[in-house]
Amino acid sequence: MTARQHKLINQPAAIVDEMLAGFCAAYSDIVRLDGRLVQRAQPKAAGKVGLVIGNGSGHEPAMLGWVGEGLFDVNIAGEIFTAPGPDSIVEGIRAADRGAGVLLCVSHHAGDRLNAEIALELCAAEGINNVDMVLLYDDISSAPPGREAERRGTAGLFFVWKMLGAYCEGQVSLSQAKALAEKARDNTRSLAMSLSSCASPVTGEVMFEIAADEMEIGMGLHGEVGMGRQKSLPADATIDLMLPPILQDLPFTAGDEVLVLLNNSGSLTLMELYILYRRVAQKLAAADIRVYKAWVGAYATTQEMAGFALSLCRVDAQLKALWDAPANGAAMKQL
Amino acid sequence: MTARQHKLINQPAAIVDEMLAGFCAAYSDIVRLDGRLVQRAQPKAAGKVGLVIGNGSGHEPAMLGWVGEGLFDVNIAGEIFTAPGPDSIVEGIRAADRGAGVLLCVSHHAGDRLNAEIALELCAAEGINNVDMVLLYDDISSAPPGREAERRGTAGLFFVWKMLGAYCEGQVSLSQAKALAEKARDNTRSLAMSLSSCASPVTGEVMFEIAADEMEIGMGLHGEVGMGRQKSLPADATIDLMLPPILQDLPFTAGDEVLVLLNNSGSLTLMELYILYRRVAQKLAAADIRVYKAWVGAYATTQEMAGFALSLCRVDAQLKALWDAPANGAAMKQL
Amino acid sequence: MNSIGAEELRGMLMALAARVAEERAALNRLDAALGDGDHGSSISAAFALAAADCAALGEASLQSLWLRTAKMLLNGMGGASGALFGSFFLSGARQLQGVERLEKCQMAALLRAGLEGVMARGKAKVGDKTMVDALAPAVAAFAAADDYSQAWRQAALAARAGAASTRSLVPRQGRAKYLGERAIGIQDPGATTIALLFEAADTWWRNLTDEKT
Amino acid sequence: MNSIGAEELRGMLMALAARVAEERAALNRLDAALGDGDHGSSISAAFALAAADCAALGEASLQSLWLRTAKMLLNGMGGASGALFGSFFLSGARQLQGVERLEKCQMAALLRAGLEGVMARGKAKVGDKTMVDALAPAVAAFAAADDYSQAWRQAALAARAGAASTRSLVPRQGRAKYLGERAIGIQDPGATTIALLFEAADTWWRNLTDEKT
Numbered sequence A, B: 001m002t003a004r005q006h007k008l009i010n011q012p013a014a015i016v017d018e019m020l021a022g023f024c025a026a027y028s029d030i031v032r033l034d035g036r037l038v039q040r041a042q043p044k045a046a047g048k049v050g051l052v053i054g055n056g057s058g059h060e061p062a063m064l065g066w067v068g069e070g071l072f073d074v075n076i077a078g079e080i081f082t083a084p085g086p087d088s089i090v091e092g093i094r095a096a097d098r099g100a101g102v103l104l105c106v107s108h109h110a111g112d113r114l115n116a117e118i119a120l121e122l123c124a125a126e127g128i129n130n131v132d133m134v135l136l137y138d139d140i141s142s143a144p145p146g147r148e149a150e151r152r153g154t155a156g157l158f159f160v161w162k163m164l165g166a167y168c169e170g171q172v173s174l175s176q177a178k179a180l181a182e183k184a185r186d187n188t189r190s191l192a193m194s195l196s197s198c199a200s201p202v203t204g205e206v207m208f209e210i211a212a213d214e215m216e217i218g219m220g221l222h223g224e225v226g227m228g229r230q231k232s233l234p235a236d237a238t239i240d241l242m243l244p245p246i247l248q249d250l251p252f253t254a255g256d257e258v259l260v261l262l263n264n265s266g267s268l269t270l271m272e273l274y275i276l277y278r279r280v281a282q283k284l285a286a287a288d289i290r291v292y293k294a295w296v297g298a299y300a301t302t303q304e305m306a307g308f309a310l311s312l313c314r315v316d317a318q319l320k321a322l323w324d325a326p327a328n329g330a331a332m333k334q335l
Numbered sequence C, D: 001m002n003s004i005g006a007e008e009l010r011g012m013l014m015a016l017a018a019r020v021a022e023e024r025a026a027l028n029r030l031d032a033a034l035g036d037g038d039h040g041s042s043i044s045a046a047f048a049l050a051a052a053d054c055a056a057l058g059e060a061s062l063q064s065l066w067l068r069t070a071k072m073l074l075n076g077m078g079g080a081s082g083a084l085f086g087s088f089f090l091s092g093a094r095q096l097q098g099v100e101r102l103e104k105c106q107m108a109a110l111l112r113a114g115l116e117g118v119m120a121r122g123k124a125k126v127g128d129k130t131m132v133d134a135l136a137p138a139v140a141a142f143a144a145a146d147d148y149s150q151a152w153r154q155a156a157l158a159a160r161a162g163a164a165s166t167r168s169l170v171p172r173q174g175r176a177k178y179l180g181e182r183a184i185g186i187q188d189p190g191a192t193t194i195a196l197l198f199e200a201a202d203t204w205w206r207n208l209t210d211e212k213t
C-alpha cells in the first residue's frame, strides 16, 4: 500500500492556519484562536499555574484537542511536524500566565527542546519570571534504559497531559507541577509500530518506504525510523512482541496498577485496535498487572500512517485521582 | 492509492468476537459483553424505555461506542457490514427491556430493516409486548426529496442517537420516544464523499476501485456507490459542491439553528477535516444559518476509507437541550 | 423415484451448500459491483452452517430439516439475503407438519410458499433485479413439469435464464437500487445464487437417481 | 574589495536564499532518509522569509541585517535547524554593534561566534554527523586564509569536504540519532546546507568582485 498523496486541503502553505481556524470554529465553546495560539475559551482562574505546550502540527487531534478545562491552557501550533519558534512560545507563555507561573511542556524532540530553551532565555531577558520547562519522553525504542532522558516523546505522554492538567486546576506551585509531570513521565513507557507510511501534506512526499508485508517497530511520531523492520505478524503475535520490552523497561511487575493507551497513528481501524487491546488485556492479566482504565483511539497521529503505539503508565492513588478528574478538551473528555 | 489489504487481525472468522472482547475489556466501566450484545455496565433504571440498535460491524466506533449512559442500552453486533439476524435482535430487545417498552432503532438498509421486521414478528409471537421499531435515514444521495423513506441511514444519525438516548433517560413512553426519533431524523440530512476505497477485513478484497485523482460523492456507509464520480477538488471546492444540495433538501434556511457533524469515514486526517469544517462554517454564516454545536471526528467509519460525511441537523429548544444532556459512551461523551 | 424423504432432503441440502461454497468468490465479485461485496461469503457461510446443523441432527423429519435451514439462514447470515433466504424456508415449513415424503406436487407447493414468503418479506416483484427474477420462473417451471426429473431440470434452466435476465435490469430493491442505470450489465448476485441452487438440486437429483446429467 | 558593508551583506543573504531554494527537494530527500523529510522545505522557506525581510528593510546596518536574519530563521522555521541556524546568526550579532564595514578578520570572528553559538545550543561536536561537521572546518578555513577571496573559497571547499565526511558517520544528535548504524552512507542534510551556503557565498563574492569562479 502506498500513502495517499492527494490530501483534501486548499494550498499546502495555508494548511496550518486553515486547520486552526476550522478547529477553533468547530469547538468555539472550548477554545479560541489567537494567531497560532489555541487557548481556552474561558481562561483558568487567576492564581493557578498555567500549562503550555508547543508542538509541530500534523498530529491532530494532538495537541489542539487537549486545550480545555482540566488540560492545557495554551497550545502553540508549529508548522507540520516542526516545533514552533521561540517568539511564539514566549507569546504562548504570556497568554497562559495567570500569576502563578507557567510550565512549558516539551515532548522531547531536538527541535522542541532547543526552541523551548531559547524561549526560556527570552523570557528571562524580558523579565517574565516564574517560568519553567519539563522535558517529557516515553518511547523505549529511542534509547536504552539508563538513558531515558535521550528518549523521544510519543503518544504515551497522553497520560502526563491528562494528569498534569488536572493537577494544575488545583492550588499547586510551579515546582510541584513540574515534579508531578516528572512523576507521571517516569512511570510511562511506550512502543509504536507501523504497517504503512504516510505522506507529508506539505510536500506530498511519502515519508518513508515500507513493503506491503512488512512492519516497522519503534516508529517515532513523525515517521522516524524505529528499532527495525520485520515481516508483519498477526495481531496477537504483534502484541506478544511489543508488550514484553515495555514491561521490562520500567519494569512493570506483578501487583502494579496501570493505565493503558492504544493510540491509532492514523488509518488503522478501531476494529484492529480493539482486537489488539484484547491481547494486551489477556497478557497483562497473566502478568498480574491490573488495568485501571484503558483508552483506545486516535489521540496523537502521524497523518494517515497505519500503525499504533502501546503505552502503559503505572499509577498510584494520586495519579488515579488525577486521571479520573474531569477534563473537557475537544479530543479528551472525562466526565 | 490502493486500500490496505493487510489488516492487523488474527483470523478473519474471529474478528467480530475478538473485537467485541477487546472493546468491552477496554471500557469495562461503561459496557459489558454478553455474546454479541454490548450492554451498559450499569443498566438503566427500571421503568424507562429501552433503546436498542443492531448493525453490521466494521464501522467502529459505531455503534459499540454509543452504548452507555444517555445513549443506547444495547447494541447487537452483526458480522462485518451485515445486519444481525432476528434471533439476536430479539435477545437484544429482551436485554434492554426495563418494563417500559423497547424501541429498536434501524439505520435504513434492506438487511437491517428486514431482520428488524422479522424480529418484531418473533417478539409478538413470543409475547414480548410494547416493542416498536423506528426506521432512520439521512443520506440525500440515495433518493430524491419526497421519497425520504427510501434513503439510507448514514453518519448523520449520530444526532438522532444522541438526542434519543438523552430523551429515554427521562420518563417518556415508547410512542413518545419513537416520535422524538422521527423528529430528529426528519431534521437531519447528510451527504458523504470518498477519495479512496477500503478493503473488507473478511475477504481482504478492495471494496471498490477509484482512481487516485477522483472522488465519489454520495457514498453509502459500506462503500456503496453514490451519485457519481468526478475529478477530486480542493477542500473548499468540495464543500461548495456538497453543502448546497444538503441545504436545499430539507431545506435549511436563514435563521435556522443547526448541529454540524463532519464524520471521518476512516483515514482522512483530522487536519483535513478541520480545514473542511472551516469552509462549512464560512458558508453557513453566509447563509445566516447558526451553528449551535459542531463535532469533527471519526464516529461511523467504513474501515480505512478516506472520505467524510457532512451532516446537518436543524434544532429547536427541545433538541438542543437533548443534545447538551450528559452522555457517556466510549465514543460519545458529553459533559 | 417419485418422492423425497428426510434422508434425501438432507443430502440435497449438503449438495446445495457445497455448490454455493464453490462460487463464493464469484458471488462476492458480483455483489462488489452491485452492493457491498459480501453475498458469496455470507450465503456460503450460512449454507455451511445449515448443512452442518442438519448433518448433526440425528433422527430428522422433513419439517425439522426445513425449519433448521430457515433458522440457520436467518441467524447465521444476517443481512438482507439472510432474511430473504431464511424467509424462503420459513414460509413453507408449516406445510411439512407430519409429512414423511414429498411428492413432486408437494415440493412444488413448498417452493411456491417459499417464493411467496420472499416476496411478502422483500416486496420485490419480477423485474426488480433481485433473486425473485430467478426464483419466480423456477417455481413456475417446477410446477408445470410432469415429474421430479423434468421439474428439477426445467426449474434449473428457468432459474438460470431468470438470473441472466437481471443483467439488463435496473435494480429497484436492496443496496443495488441506489446504483440506478449504472447497474445495467451486471447480473444480480442473489438471482445467481438461486440459479446455482436449482442447478445443484438438479445435479443432486440426477446423481441420486443415477440419471445422466 | 577588502571589506563588506550593509548593502553587500544584503546581497549575500539574497544569494544564500536563492541557493538553498534551488536545493529544496534534494535536501528534503536527505532528511527523509535521516529525519522527517522537511529540512529543504523549512530551510528554504526560512531563508526566503529572511531575504524578504532584509530586502524590505530600508536603511540597514550590518547588525540589523544579521539580527533580522537570526530572528527570521528562529521564528520563521521552527524545528531543530531553525533554532540552530538562528543561533548561528544571533550569536554574532552583538559583535556588529556600530560596525559599518567588515574586514576579513572581523568576518572570521563573526563566523566563529556563530559556530560557537550553534555548538553551545546544540551540544554537537565535530563527528556527531550534524551541520557542525561542515561549519567547524569552514570557519577554521576562513580564518586561516589571507583575504576574502581566499577565505570564501577555502571555506566553501572545507564545508563541502566536511559535509561529505558525514556520510560515513553515525549520528549522535537530532532526529537521525535514533537510526544509529543505519544512517551510515547518507550525508547529513544540515551539513549539506552549510556547504551550499558557503559555496553560494563564494560564488556571490566572485560575482561581486568580478573574479572568475
Ligand SMILES: Nc1ncnc2c1ncn2[C@@H]1O[C@H](COP(=O)(O)OP(=O)(O)O)[C@@H](O)[C@H]1O
Pocket: B082, B083, B110, B111, C031, C035, C036, C037, C038, C039, C040, C042, C043, C078, C079, C080, C081, C082, C084, C118, C121, C122, C123, C124, C129, C130, C131, C132, C173, C174, C175, C188, C189, C190, C191
Ligand atoms: N427486497 C428484496 N427482495 C428480494 N431480494 C432482495 C431484496 N433485497 C435484496 N435482495 C437480494 O439480496 C441480494 C444481496 O444479498 P447480500 O449481499 O447477501 O445482502 P446485503 O445486501 O445485506 O449485503 C441481492 O442480490 C438481491 O438478489
Ligand SMILES: Nc1ncnc2c1ncn2[C@@H]1O[C@H](COP(=O)(O)OP(=O)(O)O)[C@@H](O)[C@H]1O
Pocket: A082, A083, A110, A111, D031, D035, D036, D037, D038, D039, D040, D042, D043, D078, D079, D080, D081, D082, D084, D118, D121, D122, D123, D124, D129, D130, D131, D132, D173, D174, D175, D188, D189, D190, D191
Ligand atoms: N544538536 C544539533 N547540533 C547541530 N546540528 C543539529 C543538531 N540537531 C540537528 N542538527 C542539524 O539539523 C538538521 C536537521 O534539520 P531539520 O530537518 O530542519 O530539523 P528537524 O530535525 O527539526 O526536522 C540535521 O541534518 C543536523 O545537521
Ligand SMILES: [Mg+2]
Pocket: A081, A082, A083, A111, D036, D038, D039, D079, D080
Ligand atoms: Mg522537522
Ligand SMILES: [Mg+2]
Pocket: B081, B082, B083, B111, C036, C038, C039, C079, C080
Ligand atoms: Mg452485506
Ligand SMILES: [Mg+2]
Pocket: C031, C035, C036, C037, C038, C039
Ligand atoms: Mg451484500
Ligand SMILES: [Mg+2]
Pocket: D031, D035, D036, D037, D038, D039
Ligand atoms: Mg527534519
